[in-house]
Amino acid sequence: MDKQTPLVEMKNMGISFGGVHAVDDVSVDLYPGEVVGLLGHNGAGKSTLIKMLSGAYQGTGDIYVNGEKVEIHNPRDARKHNIETIYQTLALADNLDAAANLFLGRELMTPAGTLDDDAMEAETRKIMGRLNPNFQKFSSPVSALSGGQRQSVAIARAVYFNARILIMDEPTAALGPQETQMVAELIQQLKAEGIGIFLIDHDVHAVLELCDRASVMKNGKLVGTVNIPDVTDDDLLSMIILGKKPGEKAAG
Amino acid sequence: MQNNAKNFFSKLGLDTRLLGMIGALVVLWIVFDVITGGRFLTPRNLFNLSVQTASVAVMATGMVFVIVTRNIDLSVGSMLGFIGMVVAALQVQVLPDMLGLGNPMIWIIGVLAAISLGAMLGAFQGWIIGYLTVPAFIVTLGGFLVYRGAMWWVTEGQTQAPLDATFRLLGGGAEGTLGVTLSWAFGVISAVAAVALMLMSRRRKAGHGFTVKPIWAEGILMGLAAGLILCFVWVMNSYPIAKGAMKRIAKADGIELTEGMVWYHGVAIPVVILLVVTVGMTIVASRTRFGRYVYATGGNPEAAELSGINTRLLTVKIFALMGALTGIASIIASARLNAVDVGLGTLDELRVIAAAVIGGTALSGGFGTIYGAVIGALIMQSLQSGMASVGVDAPLQSIVVGIVLVFAVWIDIVYRRRTGQ
Structure with missing residues (x-):
């Protein structure tokens, strides 16, 4: 794996808000077809780090x-750069329908320069047919959708535009067991297509199940990056809570 | 039976809110007509109603975008007055000296000046709101005071009159109409265009394999649209021009008047302007990127920004558009009165906001339609004209309008809760 060029490398990233180092000299990378978990408490800086990659913050x-x-x-x-983000809040405009959200900021236009709503709906029907065949509410505002349906709209938005690098911020936080399973299957499918995924989560078990590697952050600093097959959930927890790498623990 | 009716309306695909507003308007008109013994639903009164509604309705279409993006504009009434005064002073004091009295360029310069001044003032306010992040309420409250004061300085409080003869046509009146023949032509073209648009949309949808309305439902809607347009033209074409005005027009046009000759008004020019603005703004709202971003930003500002929308610049554009529409409204209002005094546009900001809100624009952002705001303006104006013709005292009129406003918004909230919007 090391011979390959990484899809993304973030080197020595830093950002502060009002004197507080939200992210302090953090480096992470991501290879094609790989899922890297970003773990840490609330406020550890994982969302902030990733927002620098998605363009929401500049550090x-x-x-x-x-x-x-x-x-x-x-x-x-x-x-x-084909970096697509699925935010924890999903970043959907609740008053618009699925197609309008999917194409928000990248609308399909008619030759006359007006919005081509029909073409956008047709494309939305196609991609939703692939991701979530049960989805039928194409003309309702997304506020009328269930949590899982909203999630699938947010995912469809990323997938439709040929994401190479996908950032998912707690994708299963608001979902029931069945919908969580759907997202897990989708992640496997995307992985198989060679897409690299950053998965932000604070549920250790989700990360163990879905990720190949995990980077753990605490107080804005990187504790360490580990290969998932080499660690237990206790190792990850001690990294998150105590900020100690498994090796250090054995040595100390 | 109730289910049948519900099914019928859902097949038609008409917005229930639109039906509700039209229902309220019809009830209002019938009640006033009964109370006044048939004096309300006359061609004459409907003509006046249409002209009186135009100025506020033009601004209300812009206020929809402002309120949809969770802003407010309290400055439009004062801005209307200020623009009106500047443009009137231009016509009365400056341009005749430069170009000669009655020069055909005068009205064109006046119109362009009004619209561009409005757009600039609006853009400036929008810049303060978007880039300096001062709340819209405060910025436009400031504008409300500044423009009213500035209006006085333009002419030191002097009323400006009379305005340019051609400019005056934009305000309606006996001369300021399309006349019978042109009105019919306008009506037929509009009706054909409406039907053609509906057919094209249907074909496009069918082309993508979407389910479309049953053909009978589409037919009823086309018939309704065309019928309403032609009916309106017919009513406007049945309002005779008074004898005095006829003599004036005949003299101006060099026509010999004979006994028993009757001329009719037709559709007033300000109403044509309002219809053009309404159609234009509806296209902007539903068919352009700008309109889509307005609603997206209103629904979820954070999502809009994360989608790469420049919400600050969008705010500038929205307020510039509001300003330009205020300029158009100012043309209509000043031309109608053929004079501008320092009170022009007073309280208009509240009428405009009330029209938008009665028309279903939610102050919490994200929802609102252009046609709703126009119907809202028509409801407000009908209420006021109706009460005046019934002989309700002015203070009581204010009380009723105030109560209706609160009641209408409450109904809207209940409606939204029921339909889960």
Whole structure:
């Protein structure tokens, strides 16, 4: 795996808000077809770190995509590099329908320069047919959808635009067991297509089940990155809570 | 029976809110007509109603975008007055000296000046709101005071009159109409366009394999749309021009008047302006990126920003548009009165906000339609004109309008809760 060029490398990332180092000199990377978990308490800095990759925040440090240094100043830049984000809040406009949300900021237009709502709905029907065949509410505002349906709209938005790098912020936090299973299957499917996924979560078991590697953060700093097959849930918990790598623990 | 009716309306695919508003308007008209003994639903009164509604309704279409994005604009009444005063002073004091009295460029310059001044003032307010992040309520409250004061300084409080003869046509009146023939042409073209648009949309949807309304439902809607347009033209074309005005027009056009000759008004020019603005704003709201972003930002500002929408610039554009529409409304209002005094536009901001809100625009953002705001303005104006013609005292009129406003918003909240929006 090390011979390959990483899809993304974030080197020495840092950002502070009002004197507090929310992220302090953190480096992580992600390879094609890999799921890397980002673990940590609330406020550990994992969401902030990832928002620098998705263009919502600007901090210090270097970002490399496919080995090339890139500048990401806003969400549009991130999308240009095929980095798609599924936010914890899903970032859906509740008053608009699924198609309008899916294409928000990247609308399909008619030759006359007006919105092509019918084409957008047709495309939405296609992709939803693949991701969530039970989905039928195409003309209702997304506020009328269930948690899982909303989640599938948010995922469809990322997948439709050929994401190479997918960021998922607690994708199963608001879901029931069945819907969680659906998301897990979807992650396997995306992995198989060679997409790299950053999975932010504070549920250790979800990470153990879904991820290949995990990077743990505490108080804005990186505790360490481990291969999932090499660690137990207790190892991860002690990294999260005590900020100690498994090796250190054995030595101390 | 109730289920049948429900099924019928759902097949038609008409918005229940739209039906409710039209229902309220019809009830209002019938009640006033009965109380006044048939003096309300006359061509004459309906013509006046349409002209009186135009100025507020034009602004209400812009206020929809402002309120949908969770902002408010309290400055439109004062801004209307200020723009009106500047443009009137231009027509009365500046341009005639430069170009000569009655020069055809005067009204064109006046119109362009009004719209561009409004757009600039609006853009400036929008910049303060979007980029300096001062709340819209405060910025436009400031504007409300500034423009009213500035209006006085333009002419040191002097009323400006009379306005340019061509400019005056934009405010309606006996001369300011399309006349019978043009009105019919306008009506037929509008009706054909409406039917054609509905057919095209249906074909496009069917082309994508979506389910479309049954053909009979589509037919009823087309008939209704065309019928309403032509009916309106017919009513406007049945309002005769008074003898005095006829003599004036005949003299101006060099026509010999004979005994028993009757001319009719037709559709007033400000109403044509309102219809063009309404259609234009509806297209902007539903068919353009800008409109889509307005609603997305209103529904979830954070999501809009994360989707790469520049919400600050969007705020500037929305307020600039509001300003430009205020400029158009100012043209209509000043032309109708053929004079501008320092009171022009007083309290209009509240009428405009009330029209948008009665028309179903939610102050919490994200929801609101252009046609709703226009019907809202028509309801407000009908209420006021109706009460005036019944002989209700002015203070009581205010009380009733105030109560109706609160009641209408409460109904809207109940409706939203029921339909789960």
